[in-house]
Amino acid sequence: MRHGTRIACTAALLLSLTTAPAAMAADADPTHVDGRLPSGATYMMDVPTTWNGTVLLFSHGYNAGPANPAQDAPDAPTKALLLQQGYALIGSSYASTGWAVTDAVPDQLATLKAFTTRFGQASRTIAWGRSYGGLVTTAIAERAPDEIDGSLSMCGLVHGGVANWNNTLDPVFALKTLLGSDVPLVNLPSQEAATDAANTLTAEVDSAQSTAEGRARIALATALHNIPVWNAPTQTRPAANDWDAQQANQYDAVKGLLKIAAFNRRQEAEVRAGGNMSWNTGVDYARLLGKSSVRKEVTALYKKAGLSLTKDLAALNRAPRVTADPAAVAWMGTTSSFTGKLAKPQLSIHTIGDPLVPVQTESALRRAVTAAGAAPLLRRAYVDNAGHCTFSPAEQLAALHTLEDRLTTGSWQGADPASLNSRATEADPTTPTRYITYRPTPYLRPYDLAHPADRR
Missing domain, CATH: 3.40.50.1820 (Alpha/Beta hydrolase fold, catalytic domain)
Known part of the structure; x- marks a missing residue:
């Protein structure tokens, strides 16, 4: 065109x-x-x-x-x-x-x-x-x-747009599932509802950050978005095996993702697309983690916390999935892919x-x-x-x-x-x-x- x-x-x-x-x-x-x-x-x-x-x-x-x-x-x-x-x-x-x-x-x-x-x-x-x-x-x-x-x-x-919204869905889906949240992730009816969902999940992430188990699960969620371990100029660049410092940096970044893109911007894009334009049906989260740039950090933090990464990945793969609206996917694909x-x-x-x-x-x-x-x-x-x-x-x-x-x-x-x-x-x-x-x-x-x- x-x-x-x-x-x-x-x-x-x-x-x-x-x-x-x-x-x-x-x-x-x-x-x-x-x-x-x-x-x-x-x-x-x-x-x-x-x-x-x-x-x-x-x-x-x-x-x-x-x-x-x-x-x-x-x-x-x-x-x-x-x-x-x-x-x-x-x-x-x-x-x-x-x-x-x-x-x-x-x-x-x-x-x-x-x-x-x-x-x-x-x-x-x-x-x-x-x-x-x-x-x-x-x-x-x-x-x-x-x-x-x-x-x-x-x-x-x-x-492109479809890939962007799919990859934005994955970390919040992992946080919701692993932290036991009930926040809506898609089909948000208004900006007010999007802000409420973002604030709720952010508070749950803040609480999880206080425990070793929670930090490991936050690291897993960030890995599904490939959030880097050094992601702001104000941060100290962590050593290659300083897993705790790496996760602390990612914690800051994932809260930014919740505040900026995962809910409010998604809601605005859904209005334009006429529905939810992203999905995770058929996604194997163990396979995604295996391709992530920060998978070693996740494995180390799960081991340190005494958690089973295999069980958490199985929980993600069993959890009810998000299905896309085909018309919204078509709009986003045509206009933005x-x-x-x-x-x-x-x-x-x-x-x-x-x-x-x-x-x-x-x-x-x-x-x-x-x-x-x-x-x-x-x-x-x-x-x-x-x-x-x-x-x-x-x-x-x-x-x-x-x-x-x-x-x-x-x-x-x-x-x-x-x-x-x-x-x-x-x-x-x-x-x-x-x-x-x-x-x-x-x-x-x-x-x-x-x-x-x-x-x-």
């Missing part, structure tokens, strides 16, 4: 877009434009006086609302560096907040068209985004390849200690792209840092320049960690450069449109 319904705007509609006067405090200052699309989404553009001909179409991350501002760069320091280097920056707010992919893709493409109408055709267009914006960016790359030259996903939900059919180069970068969108999502993206026969167009790179989207300006610019080099030369030479770090230091010597050689373990619950067996 090259254009969404709202993308096919007439010239008259584009000419009707409202724009604020350009902010020109001095000759060297960029031109700043604020505007509104026919959908109601707002956009912003920043164009330097000496534009280098490249426009960067930035897709922002998940926004729960109610405020819904446009954004055209990931952060202020990176934005300043990009403008100094002559890039034009653009991005929209999306017409709605939340899981807004059906608004985000057409609004972003309409923003690009509005830019071209005002400033002329770019010599190169790169779509980029982070977190949920990485999903939007990848959707643009698959559905509108003629509109861009390449794409850059940063800490993105590149595993990927075919892997890249037509233009994409670079995808991730921090290795991401608790919200685990680094294993990159394995899911590679699975889809490889099955679709587009593997030469994809490269992945990894940053040795904890947290979600905790890239430095230097690391983000290095990724952008590496993608640009691929577009110019037709080769991914220079996408290795040493070259990325060299580019990062050159782009901004004041912030960290931490690219490393890394290979993520498999994503535990993959779902994409390149594998017919995934579809339900």
